[in-house]
Amino acid sequence: MEQSATLDIETLKITQDQFVLASHSLHVQRPGCGAVYHVGLYGWRKRCLYFLLLLLLVIIIVNLALTVWILKVMNFSVDGMGNLRLNQDGIHLDGVSEFLQPLYVNEIQSRRDSLLVLRSEKNVTLNARNSQGQLTGQLTVGPESVQAQCQRLEVRSTDGGRLLFSADDQEVTMTTERFTVTGLEGAVFGHSVETPLVQAKTSEDLKLESPTRALTMEAPRGVEVNAAKGPLRISGRKDLQLESTEGEILLDANSIQLGRLPLGMYTASPSQAFQEQAVFEVCVCPSGKIYLAPAETGSSCQAMSSICLWS
Known part of the structure; x- marks a missing residue:
């Protein structure tokens, strides 16, 4: 056993010596190296790049903060923005709203427990147009007057069924049971008036007067002037004419003067x-x-x- 171990060691020494001699005998000539090039950013370029990245990060953070602040202030939500709510029926607005441009809608309706107020510094104008864009109706509420421009103006009762007042190019119709004029000077008519009854209140007098022209009352079936609880006085500056073409003139009173x-x-x-x-x-x-x-x-x-x- 000792003799074999000694042979292995000697063999390893001979092999190591042969490798060293072989390496010294081989002369490998390596090529010479020139200038050395460094890859990357160095110096002021590197500082500028870091500064731009930092500035971009600051801008992104500021934009995100402003976006979150605007969403918070304007009260954005899935249903709408602020006092504006979007639903299936349309748009719901709470509070005071200001429109700087024309508003085109099919219907404007207030809440059940509040009024609908349209306010303007000059006037409020409502226009109705047909499919061709032509103006068919206009309502203007100004500081001095209210003007309605349409083919026919109608005023109906609260239930919307009974017609109370209508006006067009031909005539003005009032279908109320009583038409009351409370002015001190009464009602002034420039032309003829057609009515089945002219009646004063119980405690007031009825006066029909034409200061500068003639006063004419005529009807196809007769004119009846009746004063139930007071005197009846007919006076004229010139002539007083009572005429009946086919009938008679009847003066029925306790005393006629x-x-x-x-x-x-x-x-x-x-x-x-x-x-x-x-x-x-x-x-x-x-x-x-x-x-x-x-x-x-x-x-x-x-x-x-x-x-x-x-x-």
Whole structure:
């Protein structure tokens, strides 16, 4: 055993010596190295790159912060933004809203427990257009007047069924049971008025007056003037004409007074005739003029009286 171990060691020594001799005998010539090039960013370029990256990171963080702040302030949510809510029926707004441009909607409706207020510094104008874009109706609420421009204006009751007032190019119709004018000067009509009844309140007088022109009342089946609990007075500056083409004129009252009728006789003084004569009769000329004549045993009315001749 000792002899074999000694041989192995000797063998290893011979092999190691042969390797060293072989390596010294081989002369490998390596190529020479020139300039050395460094790969990467160094110096001021590296500092500029880090500065740009840092600036970009700051900008991203600021943008994210501003976005979160805007979402928080404007109260963005899945349903809408702030006081604006989007639902299946349309848009729901709470509070005061300001529109700087025209608003096109199908319907504007307020909440059940609040009013709908449209406010403007000048006026509020509502326009209705057809499919071609032509203006068909306009309602303008201004500081001095309210103007409606349309083919027909209608005012209906609260339930929307009964028509109360309508106006168009041809006529104005009022279907209310009573039309009341509370002004001190009453109602002024520039042209004719057609109505089945003109009636005053129970405690007030009814006055029909035409200061500068004639007052005419006519109807195809008659005109009835009735004062149930007061006097009836008809006066005119010039002529008072009662005319019936096919019927009669009926004056029905407890007493009928015709004041200041002319006396149908010639005297030096009319006052002297009234003092001497106590009873008179009323006479009518063929022209329809009424005058007084002294009452005698027979009728003193004469068709050729001076009153009739000069009437």
